Amino acid sequence: MTQASLGDSVVQKEVHAQQQNNGVAANITHTQPLWLLAEVTYRCPLHCAFCYNPTDYDKHTQNELSTEQWIQALRDARKMGAIQLGISGGEPLLRDDIEDIVIEAKKLGYYSNLITSGVGLTEKRIQAFKEGGLDHIQLSMHDITEEINNFITNTRTFELKKKVAAMIKNHGYPMVLNVVIHRYNIGHIKEILEMAEALGADYVELANTQYYGWSLVNRSQLMPLKEQIDEAERITNEFRQKVGNKMKIFFVVPDYFGNRPKKCMNGWGEVFMIVTANGDVLPCHSARVLPGIEFPNVREKGLEWAWKDSPAFNKYRGDDWMKEPCRSCPEKENDLGGCRCQAFLLSGDAESADPVCSLSPNHHLIEQAIEESKNPQIQAQPIIFRTDKNSKKYASGESNERVEAFHALP
């Protein structure tokens, strides 16, 4: 799945919107795991070049949590205030107990969201989800052309996605489309938005690739030019004017081309809690790349301990851990120093400013990556697709192709 699937950017927008209003609505509390993301499996029939899942995900495909364990996790998180539930993966539909998870989520009062590639969604299953009380389905789309869709996912899924979109609409679900943007589809933004409108989408997330997991390995192959991003944003704004409130479009700006980092996950251990297929509890998708941190697992002490007391969740809460230039930076509340994983992967120092920041002593690493992505020789290297075979190679250490430059396996 894509990182933006989780909607952190969207949450931030809502938070900001509330700060600006006249005090009718309050801010979202920042002490509870309001969002629970259940990455129920890392298995996936697609092989997306930009997948943010860990490159060694194959390690975690044999020891998935059972239905009972998921239900327990849902109950425990709800007690702690979780209210938005994302069911994600991998492809969650590869599990046959999503129906049971949905029913329990409804019983507990979650607003539940299935994040899917559409593969495996049948009439029978969607009916069961509807009856079970699933609130919405977010479908990933890739391009208007069959060629690019099939290329970037390394599968023939183009026709299927259109069929699934219609199915979602027919069952009265809001249509939420997530489109990851990269070099291969950034020139088609207008057509993509037109397709979304024709499909009757209510929400469209144009999520520029963020470089984690497989997308970091394929960074030079995926990164568009700054000019292309500006143009895409311009087209998006134009389209927004045209469609108005009927279709909400979120354009998630890529951090590599900004001067300031994103407030990653809205703050470490502030609102998001992720439970992975094997039960690890993480404050962000790629946290396992960080050195010297033992992440809690639901099989051990449970979710409440994980969120409140585990050393891992407390490690980067607040700003005590910061170094200069962040520590004395007047802007630190805006971004909390950015992403810890990005800082470590690129610079080898998890406590340093996110290199995306122009004030970071490591900012040259980002500039270098942008330059590399323009180098025809590097561009010409083939994409390494997210396949079990490639993952096994990374997990076993048999391959370190295009990951040597990073300080952990992405």
Place this chain on the structure above:
Amino acid sequence: MENNIQPTDIYALAFHHRFQWEEAQNSYVILFPEGMVKLHGGAGEVIKRLDGKATVADVVADLKATFPDAQEIEKDIIGMFELAVSKAWLRKVN
């Protein structure tokens, strides 16, 4: 966008939105795809009364009766409608 709230207007929660009491937040919330808004007491009281039949005037009258001591409550209620409509949390039924 101008939202002219008329006393005879009828509003309901927008499609795919859910309104519920959240014990952990000690407040009402509106939930929708990828988002949540926590409502202050007053706002929650307004939305709670939208059943697809009540007019804006009905809501104002009911709230005035429930909270007789509140000052200038009407202005606040209309302000709440304006905000909720501009954020697309509500849809106009009539």
